[in-house]
Amino acid sequence: MQIGKVIGTLVATQKSRKFDGAKLLLVQPLNADETPRGTALLAVDSVGAGVHDRVLVVLEGRSAGEALGKKWAPVDAAIVGIIDRIDFE
C-alpha cells in the first residue's frame, strides 16, 4: 500500500456504469516523510475521504475491487484508510 494525499476530484459523466455513485479522487503519492513522490493518480474512495486527507491507497485491481465490493470491479486503485499517524525512524 502507498501513502498519499487527496488533492482533487474528477468528474466523468460518460463512464462505465459500474462507477455510478463512486467518488473518484485525485491522490498525490507521498514518501514516508510526506514529501510528494511521482505523479498524481486516481483512486476510488471507500472510506469517506476528502481533499487534504492523508490516505492509505491500494494499487492493484483485485485489492481495489475488493475494497469496494464486486460491483465496482473495473478499478485499479482504491483509498482504504485515512491516516492518523505515521511513526518511523
Place this chain on the structure above:
Amino acid sequence: MQIGKVIGTLVATQKSRKFDGAKLLLVQPLNADETPRGTALLAVDSVGAGVHDRVLVVLEGRSAGEALGKKWAPVDAAIVGIIDRIDFE
C-alpha cells in the same frame, strides 16, 4: 486509474479472436495538469471514446477485462470514462 488523452488508433488484422469488434486506442498518459507523462499505451475502449478525448484508464488485467465483459479478457488496459473536469489544488 490514470488520466490520458486518446491520440490514435491501431489496426491489427491478425489478432486473438477475443478482440473481434474491440476498438484499440492509443492513449498518451497525462499529469493532473494535463501535460504528457511517459510513453503512449494501448487500451481497449468501453465507453465510446475517440481521438482527442481525455479519458480515465484502468491499467491492470482483471479490472480491464471487467470493464469489457469476460469475452474481452486478454487485455491489461481499458478506457472506462471520458473526463469532463478535473479540479485540483
Place this chain on the structure above:
Amino acid sequence: MQIGKVIGTLVATQKSRKFDGAKLLLVQPLNADETPRGTALLAVDSVGAGVHDRVLVVLEGRSAGEALGKKWAPVDAAIVGIIDRIDFE
C-alpha cells in the same frame, strides 16, 4: 497493451511442463513512433508471430494466461496481435 517488435527466440529445455509446445519470443517494446523503449522482455506467442513482426503485447498474468488458454497459465506476457498499422497524431 504495449507495442513491440519480435527480435529473437529463447530455448529452455528444462522448464515448467505447462510451457510444452509454447513459443517464447523476445520482444523489444517500442514507442508509438516505433523507436525502441526500455529493455526486451519474453512473451508467449498466441497468434503465430515471428521475428521482425510488430506485435501487440499484454503484460499481466491473468490476461496473458487468458490469451493462451488455461493450460499455459504460468505466464505474465503474451503476444495477442500482429500490428498492421498505427495512426497517431
Place this chain on the structure above:
Amino acid sequence: MQIGKVIGTLVATQKSRKFDGAKLLLVQPLNADETPRGTALLAVDSVGAGVHDRVLVVLEGRSAGEALGKKWAPVDAAIVGIIDRIDFE
C-alpha cells in the same frame, strides 16, 4: 518477492473494516547487499515482524491477500517471512 527492513508503523482509525486487527508496517526496500532502494511502502504483517526486522515482502494483491487469508483482501503488499540470512555472490 523483495527484501526489506521494517522502519515504522502506521495508525489509521478510519479504515476498511477488513483491516481490523491487521498490523500495518512501513518497510524500506533493500538491495541484496542491504543498502536502501527506492521509497518506503506499507505492508500488512503475517508473521509477527517488528521494527528493525529484515523481511521478505510480496508485492501484489492476490499473493498478499493469500498470505493473510481471504478476510484481509484489500491489500497489495504483505510481509511473509523474517530473513535470517542472505548468501550471494
Place this chain on the structure above:
Amino acid sequence: MQIGKVIGTLVATQKSRKFDGAKLLLVQPLNADETPRGTALLAVDSVGAGVHDRVLVVLEGRSAGEALGKKWAPVDAAIVGIIDRIDFE
C-alpha cells in the same frame, strides 16, 4: 517473463507456512545480451534451478502461484525455466 541469473539463496526460518519446502533464490535480472539490469529479486524455484543458472522468471502473483501449485500461493515471482540459448538480433 524476464531473463535472470541465479546469484544467491535466502534463509528465512520464520515465514508463512505456505513456503515450507520452497526454495527461495536471489535472481539478478539480465538484458537480452546478459548484462545485469536493475536490482536483484527473490523468486521461488519450480524447476530445480541453482546458483549460476540463467533462468526464465515470471513476475506476477497469479502466474507465479500457478507455476508452483496452489499451496504456494503467497508468491509474486517464480523461476519457470532454465535457459539454454537466446537468439536475437
